Amino acid sequence: MNGKKRKILLTAMRLFSTTSFHQTSMQQIADVCGLSKGSLYTYFKSKEELLSDIFEYYYQVLHDQIAAAKNESDSHEEHFIREMAIRARHYYAFQEFFMMQLKEIRGLEDSSLHDFVRQESIQLRKRTEGQIAAIYGEEIIPYAPDLNTSIKGMMISYLGEIIEQDVQHDFDRLARHLFQQLNASALWMLQNKQEPFFKASGSDKEDGLYSESVHPLYFIKKLKALAEGEQDASFALDSIALLEKELLEVNPRAAVLTGMLFNLKSLPHMKAMAEELEQAVSRMPKTIY
Incomplete structure (x- = not known):
């Protein structure tokens, strides 16, 4: 998530907590963030979308x-x-x-x-x-x-x-x-x-109350370790870096995740771990994935 969007989320969170969601306007949020109202709408289409993204x-x-x-x-x-x-x-x-x-x-x-x-x-x-x-x-x-x-x-x-x-x-x-x-x-x-x-x-x-699912970022760490020292390390590490960056977004793009996972699965020494990562990604909450 870029710094500007994060600043908007945190600012809105503080405004909603001190006044209320209904009493806080997009104009007020824009003013506190030092943005025009139009610029704010390029990041969030509505106040409801902004509130949803805060929770996510x-x-x-x-x-x-x-x-x-x-x-x-x-x-x-x-x-x-x-x-x-x-x-x-x-x-x-x-x-x-x-x-x-x-x-x-x-x-x-x-x-x-x-x-x-x-x-x-x-x-x-x-x-x-x-x-x-x-x-x-x-x-x-x-x-x-x-x-x-x-x-x-x-x-x-x-x-x-x-x-x-x-x-x-x-x-x-x-x-x-x-x-x-x-x-x-x-x-x-x-x-x-x-x-x-x-x-x-x-x-x-x-339903699996006592089973603990593994977060995708855990497999990212594993893949980085596998990539080090390999001949195709730069290709693998670039794909891993893009995957990690996308997974840290509030709403990761499926096309980016699918593409980078395809790259990693094409590497024999990473195929098994990449498939485990793919399964972990598929279990991510739908509101985020």
């Missing part, structure tokens, strides 16, 4: 950061703590997003944005519950919804205090601290066998 951008950045930090050598516990730190840092950086979301999403007539946010929330819930199951084993599965609710509530409470105090904090330390509390709760639940408050959905489990 917010979740895309979060997913990209998690994918970039993925480390195969991490234990399940280390992976969970690392991701909690990324989420906390991301939520803090985009605190205006929460204010805007609470104020705006309930008042919109178009249900597509409601559906998008709901699906993202479901996926994050499934991801967290899957990680909890990976750490503690199958016997924790009945308690995974309760533990997910606990970690989510604790993070919101701690971040609320951090924002209120308006001081810098170590989010890696916060993530470890939250995990210690989660761990104590998990061990207590396993020991006491108390009936869970929330029940795990059988359909969720069948």
